[in-house]
Amino acid sequence: MTVVFKDVTRRFAGRNDTAPVLALERVSLEIGAGEFVVLLGPSGCGKTTLLKMLGGFDRPSSGSVTLDGVEVTEPSPQRGTIFQAPTLFPWLSVLDNVLYGPRMCGKLNAETRAKALELLRIVGLANFTGFKPNHLSGGMQQRVAIARVLINEPRVILADEPFAALDEYTRRAMQEMFAATTERRDRATLFVTHSVEEAVFLADRIVVMSPRPGRIRTIIEVDLPRPRDRASRAFLDRMGEVFKVIQHDLISASEPQTDAA
Known part of the structure; x- marks a missing residue:
């Protein structure tokens, strides 16, 4: 079983005569059976849009999303979605x-x-x-x-920040339960989060997205044994590796924007 995003671009029409919004630009990603892939990135980088495309709730402006070579065009129980609410x-x-x-x-x-x-x-x-x-x-x-x-x-589980609204204690318990109940060799999981810790705890691979227009900045392998120990040196080192990748985006987002002269 293979999921393929191939050169996916998504533009949204502007409102009230504003210019169109380029949400995603030429994103290519392959997910195999048994993989848990996490999309990590700032708000507006297209994480949820990618999830909706695989769920069949949205379509690329160009490029394609396929499951076993068949283009995804509509929702299906074989691609189950868990929403934030x-x-x-x-x-x-x-x-x-x-x-x-x-x-x-x-x-x-x-x-x-x-x-x-x-x-x-x-x-x-x-x-x-x-x-x-x-x-x-x-x-x-x-x-x-x-x-x-x-x-x-389902052959694919899609999760859009399903634990974001929960308190920290409940969120951690839910992460552990989710990891244990969804793991199957014939199933793939695509999970959206803003949390670096959550990404490292759950993922086999973390796909770090750039700010809009969303592109894949890098992909980080998380080869830590399961169940994962959040207090271990290896876990904390992997979190540090992810933070180093996103540090530039965090600094850029905090800087005041000035108009060009």
Whole structure:
């Protein structure tokens, strides 16, 4: 299984007679089965746009996005997306939220129900199957969202800053759970974050994006053993390596902008 972004450029039309916005420019990236790839970069560099293209929610202005040589043109359960907000159905129970996909595909049966219960056990919600989302914490709701994606057995998991709104304690716990539950040799994961620590904890490869227009600045291999120890020297060294790459962008963003003479 191979995902390929080939020379992807994305322009958005300007508003109120303003010039078009070049969000991405000639981005090429290949992701293989079993890989966990993290997109890291400043706001507006096109990370989420790349994710939406692979999800089938957006199209390149030029270039292509393919899965096993077939161009991605529309959403599919085989490419499951986890958003920053859980986007659960508030009128459905936890169990029924997880079963929503199989129900819509006509695959709701005893086997899928058993699978949903097992997934909820894995994400630590076995005792909350009958609860409605508004009775759950933010972290618990995001666990339901993850189980709802996993039950469809997607070939690709797309995650757009799924833990950004959580407190630090919950965020770390969710990262550990996510790494453990999504790892499969026949599945690829593309994950968007602004957090260097989160990127190093989760990724096999970190794709560092430049400020808009988004381009790939560099790709950093993270060959640390799993589960990863955030306090280890190797982990901290890898974080330092990433910070060195993005340091120029951080300094540039803090400098006042002046008009050319």
